[in-house]
Amino acid sequence: GENVEQHPSTLSVQEGDSAVIKCTYSDSASNYFPWYKQELGKRPQLIIDIRSNVGEKKDQRIAVTLNKTAKHFSLHITETQPEDSAVYFCAATLYSGAGSYQLTFGKGTKLSVIP
Amino acid sequence: GAVVSQHPSWVICKSGTSVKIECRSLDFQATTMFWYRQFPKQSLMLMATSNEGSKATYEQGVEKDKFLINHASLTLSTLTVTSAHPEDSSFYICSARRMGQSLYEQYFGPGTRLTVT
Numbered sequence: 001g002e003n004v005e006q007h008p009s010t011l012s013v014q015e016g017d018s019a020v021i022k023c024t025y026s027d028s029a030s031n032y033f034p035w036y037k038q039e040l041g042k043r044p045q046l047i048i049d050i051r052s053n054v055g056e057k058k059d060q061r062i063a064v065t066l067n068k069t070a071k072h073f074s075l076h077i078t079e080t081q082p083e084d085s086a087v088y089f090c091a092a093t094l095y096s097g098a099g100s101y102q103l104t105f106g107k108g109t110k111l112s113v114i115p
Numbered sequence: 116g117a118v119v120s121q122h123p124s125w126v127i128c129k130s131g132t133s134v135k136i137e138c139r140s141l142d143f144q145a146t147t148m149f150w151y152r153q154f155p156k157q158s159l160m161l162m163a164t165s166n167e168g169s170k171a172t173y174e175q176g177v178e179k180d181k182f183l184i185n186h187a188s189l190t191l192s193t194l195t196v197t198s199a200h201p202e203d204s205s206f207y208i209c210s211a212r213r214m215g216q217s218l219y220e221q222y223f224g225p226g227t228r229l230t231v232t
Contacts, residue, residue, distance in 0.1 A: 041206075043226055093219050101218050105160075107157070
């Protein structure tokens with residue numbers, strides 16, 4: 001199966017600075033990599049995703065990069081704001097058979113943006 | 116569009132009783148639904164994959180006789196925790212894959228907080 005490692009587990013940045021979260025995955029067959037933001041007691045919200053045929057994707061202040069050779073992908077948040085404070089999860093998607101793709105999550109990064 | 120609901124949002128039950136959690140896709144049909152468990156300050160762990168009209172596929176280490184999953188229609192899946200114990204206390208989240216669209220994307224429900232006393 002797939003194994004996803006995520007670092008760091010906690011990250012504190014000053015408002016306006018950038019935040020970077022890194023993930024590695026083990027199975028080279030994984031081909032879809034979403035990032036989720038989860039606030040306490042709430043559902044994970046998809047914030048950005050990238051597919052294996054793309055190296056970088058950007059959406060306003062959020063960007064994701066993927067290095068398939070090295071099997072790692074990163075989330076970049078620029079100009080951080082207090083409302084960016086949350087737990088962020090990376091995930092990798094692997095085909096599990098019978099038409100089903102499964103998500104394997106990293107352990108999460110608690111981001112705190114200090115005003 | 117792509118809204119997933121769960122009911123109840125939180126439940127407290129006594130040890131030894133059973134609890135049923137519902138997961139509904141409100142505005143789309145879901146051929147596949149997933150059930151996750153999340154302990155405090157931890158990640159989401161996949162428990163099982165549920166396809167409409169067929170038996171659920173459980174992940175290694177998840178007891179299928181304890182966590183009964185039924186996916187009777189394209190908009191409803193249920194998870195029943197049988198003979199619940201305090202160690203089953205957790206946040207249970209479902210997700211659904213929208214029929215006819217991306218095989219990758221999953222839409223998450225708001226979660227159900229289960230506390231077993």
